[in-house]
Every structure is written in structure tokens, then in C-alpha cells.
Amino acid sequence: MLGKKQLISFINLCNLRVLNNYSGKNNSNMSQEITSIHSHGIEDDHEMPMSVILRPLPPQVNNEKVESIMKTLQNANESSKVPPIDVLWIKGREGGDYYYSFGGCHRYEAHKRLSRPTIQAKLVKSAVEDLRHYLGGSTPDLI
Numbered sequence: 001m002l003g004k005k006q007l008i009s010f011i012n013l014c015n016l017r018v019l020n021n022y023s024g025k026n027n028s029n030m031s032q033e034i035t036s037i038h039s040h041g042i043e044d045d046h047e048m049p050m051s052v053i054l055r056p057l058p059p060q061v062n063n064e065k066v067e068s069i070m071k072t073l074q075n076a077n078e079s080s081k082v083p084p085i086d087v088l089w090i091k092g093r094e095g096g097d098y099y100y101s102f103g104g105c106h107r108y109e110a111h112k113r114l115s116r117p118t119i120q121a122k123l124v125k126s127a128v129e130d131l132r133h134y135l136g137g138s139t140p141d142l143i
């Protein structure tokens with residue numbers, strides 16, 4: 001279990017990674033999609049890069065379930081049976097974009113073990129207050 005200081009450092013490290021990723025050329029399409037989603041204030045499904053998703057809470061997974069989902073994902077005829085995970089999209093006070101995920105542990109873990117670069121995600125526009133429900137006093141100051 002991470003201590004409070006470690007958790008904050010971890011989140012800050014991840015945030016740096018998010019900002020770096022989003023300034024990179026490879027994510028230009030993603031940035032455009034995000035911008036258009038923001039302007040409409042809606043939730044929608046996206047092919048999100050795994051590397052930008054912040055998961056500050058350690059997952060507790062059932063290996064059999066993860067392996068079963070991996071098999072489903074690897075079968076082209078079955079993969080659509082795995083629904084998108086929910087990702088909270090939060091704007092920092094200086095305009096930074098942060099993508100937090102708390103549920104969908106088994107689906108996320110299955111993608112990770114398959115080294116999938118992206119995961120289908122439902123982007124849900126959220127506020128820092130929503131993050132506080134999960135992280136309490138360890139909620140970072142998002143810039």
C-alpha cells in the first residue's frame with residue numbers, strides 16, 4: 001500500500017507523463033478529439049492510449065477473470081463483448097488534462113498484460129471534487 005507522500009509523488013509523476021504525452025506528435029489526433037469532446041461537454045467512447053490513464057489506486061484482480069478477458073480480447077469475433085472502461089477527464093486549474101480511472105480493473109489489467117497500446121474508454125467530464133471522492137486528502141493540486 002502506498003503512503004500518502006508516495007501516492008502524491010506517484011500521481012505527480014503520472015501527471016508529468018500525461019502532459020509530456022499530450023505535447024507529443026503521436027497524440028495529435030487524440031488531442032483534437034479531446035478538444036472537441038470538451039467543447040460539447042459530453043461523454044463518449046474513445047480509443048485511449050494506456051500511457052495517459054492515471055490509476056492511483058492499486059487494483060485487486062481475480063487472475064482467472066483477467067485471463068478470460070484477455071482471451072475474449074484476442075478473439076476478433078468476441079472482442080466487442082468487452083465494454084469500454086470509464087475514465088474521468090478532469091481539467092487542471094491552469095488547463096492541464098488529466099485522465100483518471102478507478103473501476104474497470106480487470107479490463108485494464110487484461111489490456112496491460114496483452115501490452116495493448118490503447119483501451120476503449122468512456123470519457124466522463126468530471127471535476128476535482130469527483131476525484132476527491134476517491135482520493136480524499138491525497139487529491140493532488142492539478143495544474
Ligand SMILES: Nc1ncnc2c1ncn2[C@@H]1O[C@H](COP(=O)(O)OP(=O)(O)OP(=O)(O)O)[C@@H](O)[C@H]1O
Pocket residue numbers: 065068069070072081082083102103104105106107108
Ligand atoms: N471473458 C470475459 N470475462 C469476464 N467479463 C467479460 C468477458 N468478456 C467480456 N466481458 C465483459 O467485461 C466486463 C467486465 O466487467 P467487470 O465489472 O466484471 O470487471 P471490471 O469492471 O473490468 O473490473 P472491476 O469491476 O473489478 O473494477 C463485463 O461487462 C463483461 O460482460
